[in-house]
Amino acid sequence: MRLSEFERAVEHEFGAGGATLVADLTLSQLAHRTAAECLGAGVPPREIWRALCVEADVPLARRHGVGLQDPPRD
Numbered sequence: 001m002r003l004s005e006f007e008r009a010v011e012h013e014f015g016a017g018g019a020t021l022v023a024d025l026t027l028s029q030l031a032h033r034t035a036a037e038c039l040g041a042g043v044p045p046r047e048i049w050r051a052l053c054v055e056a057d058v059p060l061a062r063r064h065g066v067g068l069q070d071p072p073r074d
Helices: 003-024 035-040 045-055
Strands: none
Touching: 003 035, 003 045, 035 045
């Protein structure tokens, strides 16, 4: 997962409140750091996305593939 995919996934799942979650919600799986702190520390976005989903109780069905761009159409 690229950073841009992470950002799309956050926006898609959490809407306008996503930026606040990234900045303020501590992630127990990642040493109680926020997603923003983890990104700054070089933690892979996929790992941060998974931890954010756990903390926010995102259903499993919505955790995979969100944030990916639609495949090109012919």
